[in-house]
Amino acid sequence: MSGTSEGPTPAADLDRSAVTESDIDSTESGLLVNRPPAYRCVFAAAPLAMAVVDGEGRIVDANDALGALLGGGTAGLVGRVASDLLDLVSDARTWHAYREVLRGRQAKLRCTRRLKQPDGRSLWAQVTVSPLAPDTPGVLLSVADVSAHRDLQARLRHLQMHDPVTRLPNRTLFFERVSAALEAEAYEQSGTGRIGLCYLDLDGFKAVNDTLGHRVGDLLLAAVAERLTECAEQAGQTRPSVPLVARLGGDEFALLVEDSTGTEQLADLAESVLKALQAPFDLAGHRLNVSASIGVVERHAAGTTATGLMQAADTTLYWAKVDGKDRWTLFDPERNAHLMTRQALASTLRPAIERGEFRLDYQPLVGMSDGRLRGVEALVRWDHPRFGLLSPNRFVALAEEDGSIVPLGRWVLATACRQARQWQLDNPDDPPLFVSVNVAVRQVWDSDLVADVAEILAETGLAPHLLQLELTESAVMGSAGRPLQALQALSDMGVGIAIDDFGTGYSNLAYLSRLPVSVLKLDGSFVRGFQYEGAGSPPNPADQVVVEAMIDLAHRLGLTVTAECVETSAQATRLRSIGCDTGQGWLYSRPVSPDRISELLGTETYAVGNP
Numbered sequence: 001m002s003g004t005s006e007g008p009t010p011a012a013d014l015d016r017s018a019v020t021e022s023d024i025d026s027t028e029s030g031l032l033v034n035r036p037p038a039y040r041c042v043f044a045a046a047p048l049a050m051a052v053v054d055g056e057g058r059i060v061d062a063n064d065a066l067g068a069l070l071g072g073g074t075a076g077l078v079g080r081v082a083s084d085l086l087d088l089v090s091d092a093r094t095w096h097a098y099r100e101v102l103r104g105r106q107a108k109l110r111c112t113r114r115l116k117q118p119d120g121r122s123l124w125a126q127v128t129v130s131p132l133a134p135d136t137p138g139v140l141l142s143v144a145d146v147s148a149h150r151d152l153q154a155r156l157r158h159l160q161m162h163d164p165v166t167r168l169p170n171r172t173l174f175f176e177r178v179s180a181a182l183e184a185e186a187y188e189q190s191g192t193g194r195i196g197l198c199y200l201d202l203d204g205f206k207a208v209n210d211t212l213g214h215r216v217g218d219l220l221l222a223a224v225a226e227r228l229t230e231c232a233e234q235a236g237q238t239r240p241s242v243p244l245v246a247r248l249g250g251d252e253f254a255l256l257v258e259d260s261t262g263t264e265q266l267a268d269l270a271e272s273v274l275k276a277l278q279a280p281f282d283l284a285g286h287r288l289n290v291s292a293s294i295g296v297v298e299r300h301a302a303g304t305t306a307t308g309l310m311q312a313a314d315t316t317l318y319w320a321k322v323d324g325k326d327r328w329t330l331f332d333p334e335r336n337a338h339l340m341t342r343q344a345l346a347s348t349l350r351p352a353i354e355r356g357e358f359r360l361d362y363q364p365l366v367g368m369s370d371g372r373l374r375g376v377e378a379l380v381r382w383d384h385p386r387f388g389l390l391s392p393n394r395f396v397a398l399a400e401e402d403g404s405i406v407p408l409g410r411w412v413l414a415t416a417c418r419q420a421r422q423w424q425l426d427n428p429d430d431p432p433l434f435v436s437v438n439v440a441v442r443q444v445w446d447s448d449l450v451a452d453v454a455e456i457l458a459e460t461g462l463a464p465h466l467l468q469l470e471l472t473e474s475a476v477m478g479s480a481g482r483p484l485q486a487l488q489a490l491s492d493m494g495v496g497i498a499i500d501d502f503g504t505g506y507s508n509l510a511y512l513s514r515l516p517v518s519v520l521k522l523d524g525s526f527v528r529g530f531q532y533e534g535a536g537s538p539p540n541p542a543d544q545v546v547v548e549a550m551i552d553l554a555h556r557l558g559l560t561v562t563a564e565c566v567e568t569s570a571q572a573t574r575l576r577s578i579g580c581d582t583g584q585g586w587l588y589s590r591p592v593s594p595d596r597i598s599e600l601l602g603t604e605t606y607a608v609g610n611p
Contacts, residue, residue, distance in 0.1 A: 049143040052132070053082045057102060060138070069125070069143060071118045082141055086127050087113045101129045101139055112146065124150040163247040165218045166225035174246035174254060178306045181258045187301040191240075196260035196298040198243075198270050199313035203291045203325045205251035212286060219283040220290065221251065227276040228253055235269050243269065254313075257298075263330060266298045270328035291326035293317060298331075315339065341387065345395055349404045353411060357383050360415050361591035364600065365436065365562060365584050368576045373600055375434035375468070377584065378416035379591045380408070392438075400440050409443045410452055417460040417467060419594050424466075427601045436468040436498060441483060450489045464494030468519065472500050484515075491516030498562070502550070513557055520554045522547065524565025527585070530574045548578040555579065 043050065049066035051059045059080050067074035070085070083089050088098045088111070100106035109129040116122050124147045129139050161173035169177070178195075180186060187193045202224065209217040228245045232255055236242030244256040255273070260266060274292060281288045295316030297309060312331050320329040352358065362376035382390040399405035420435040443449050457464055469490065491497055498519035529543030554561045563575050566585035575583060589600075 051077065051082065051141045052138055053141050054138045055102060057081055057083055066143060069145060087115065098129060104131060123147045166222050166247045168225050169244060169246040171248045174248060175306055177244055177256060178309065182301050182304055182306060191259035192261055193301055194260045194298065195301045195304065196257035196266040197309060197313050198255040198266060198273065198294050198296055199317050200253050200273065200292045200294040201317065202251040203293055208288065216284050216286060220281055220288060223281050223283060228255065228273060231272045231276050260298055263298045266296045270294045270296050274328065293320035293325050294328035295320055296328050296330045342398065346398045346402060349395065349399055349402065352382065353404065353407050358411065359383055360412065361593060362597050363584060363591040364589045365582050366588045368580050368583050373433065374582060375436060376597055377436040378412060380412050400442050403446060405440045405442050406447045409440060413437050414456045417456050417462045420466055421460045421462040423598060423601060426598065430601050432466055434466045434468055436470055438470045444483045444486050449486050453490060453495060454493065468496035468498050470498045470500040473502050488516045517559060519560050519562060521562045521564055522550065527563050527565045527571055530571040551579050
């Protein structure tokens with residue numbers, strides 16, 4: 001009879017004793033010579049396999065149950081070394097505990113061993129070693145066959161760790177394997193020290209469940225699992241190990257590659273999966289075509305956590321979906337860094353408004369006919385404590401998504417109006433400047449913009465005609481219901497309404513005539529076509545025809561026109577010649593601080609090229 005160790009004995013199985021070595025004498029032979037006959041009869045007839053072991057660790061008596069359990073009969077057990085017979089030497093911790101019990105320094109030892117019988121069969125046995133009666137040398141050893149219990153535990157664990165639909169490892173077992181693969185001792189001693197993961201879900205699987213029912217959906221999942229398993233087995237033919245295929249839930253699957261050799265291996269595996277899923281599935285009288293999106297991550301195991309690996313895989317799977325589905329996408333650290341930055345900004349937007357981290361710069365709006373400063377456009381900046389000064393295109397879209405554009409927009413509006421009124425008070429002899437403020441459609445829907453504007457104008461003392469609100473063409477064109485009513489109420493109040501980036505959308509010119517709009521701002525793409533300075537190729541005549549037609553149309557509708565992105569004097573000259581009213585761009589000035597605008601207010605004619 002031989003045995004193999006199950007591993008270190010749990011600490012709970014090693015009961016400590018206060019008995020000292022001096023309390024127990026060495027074991028003497030003939031331990032059972034003086035044992036009462038009744039005691040000996042009970043020992044022999046007991047169904048529990050038992051043996052008496054002397055202080056040297058040798059069996060001096062054993063009952064028939066032990067002989068039957070181990071095979072070979074009772075006679076062959078007497079005189080044998082118990083630790084060899086029951087594999088108590090295979091790990092240092094168990095061996096030390098056993099010797100402590102023999103010496104009387106420990107009250108009991110309980111451990112589980114896998115023992116091999118003479119006929120080659122194995123069994124799991126629970127071995128218990130405890131002292132005999134006080135002042136009696138030696139120990140009592142009992143052995144219980146727990147194979148049936150262990151088999152039941154194994155079956156229960158298998159059910160617990162596997163998906164009932166596909167019979168693949170489930171999320172729990174998958175994460176166990178990932179965590180084990182990321183332990184230092186798992187990759188430092190052998191292998192490549194790398195790990196890879198293909199994380200996929202089926203494109204349009206919900207439609208299968210909704211139209212054909214969950215039974216067909218489950219059949220499809222099982223069929224997909226078979227194909228994924230085949231892909232893994234084929235990949236494992238040329239590798240040390242076969243990738244683990246798991247179903248993580250719903251229509252999500254994962255293929256884990258331990259000791260991966262690089263991104264090329266993972267890319268080949270992802271390609272094989274996409275190809276395997278291209279063939280139709282014939283299930284329950286239906287022919288189904290499905291595809292998958294796959295996120296691929298491959299990296300050094302050192303420094304990687306199971307959570308970090310799955311987050312990267314989930315992010316990459318999302319990219320694959322966004323990029324068009326039916327494809328695999330490799331994790332990109334730079335793209336992820338941008339995403340993380342975006343998330344970091346989104347999570348701190350509202351607190352940043354409360355902390356006062358935003359400021360306004362102002363870009364001059366200059367009269368094309370006389371070069372005088374007519375107004376300014378307020379442009380918000382975020383002075384972020386970590387990322388520095390951020391322009392609107394870094395955070396305005398985020399603010400619109402989470403609704404923080406409402407408090408931010410209210411702050412911008414109040415600050416710009418207050419500043420415009422201050423310029424007016426500081427320069428009473430100059431014509432007052434109007435201030436133009438960008439407004440998002442969500443501000444109209446999610447707040448009472450009309451009431452906010454009225455309240456701010458009343459608080460700051462700014463005249464309504466000195467405030468201009470800018471909305472994008474896509475926001476204004478097609479406005480109906482509440483947005484249109486708000487625009488009309490603001491216009492009736494005397495506030496100017498401007499369409500920003502005009503010409504970039506699909507303008508309904510007939511509808512334009514019915515909107516309460518006073519200004520069109522030509523998108524910079526039209527102005528850039530006027531950049532000809534007399535050298536090189538002349539501009540396309542069609543550019544000037546289109547711009548001239550838009551300006552003429554606006555004037556016929558009683559609107560004024562502002563040209564954005566004016567960068568050269570040639571552009572300014574051409575725009576002036578076709579009747580453009582106002583210009584804005586780097587030719588005149590970049591966005592500047594309020595103090596710089598104060599310096600420009602006294603200028604008779606606006607100096608070209610102001611910084």
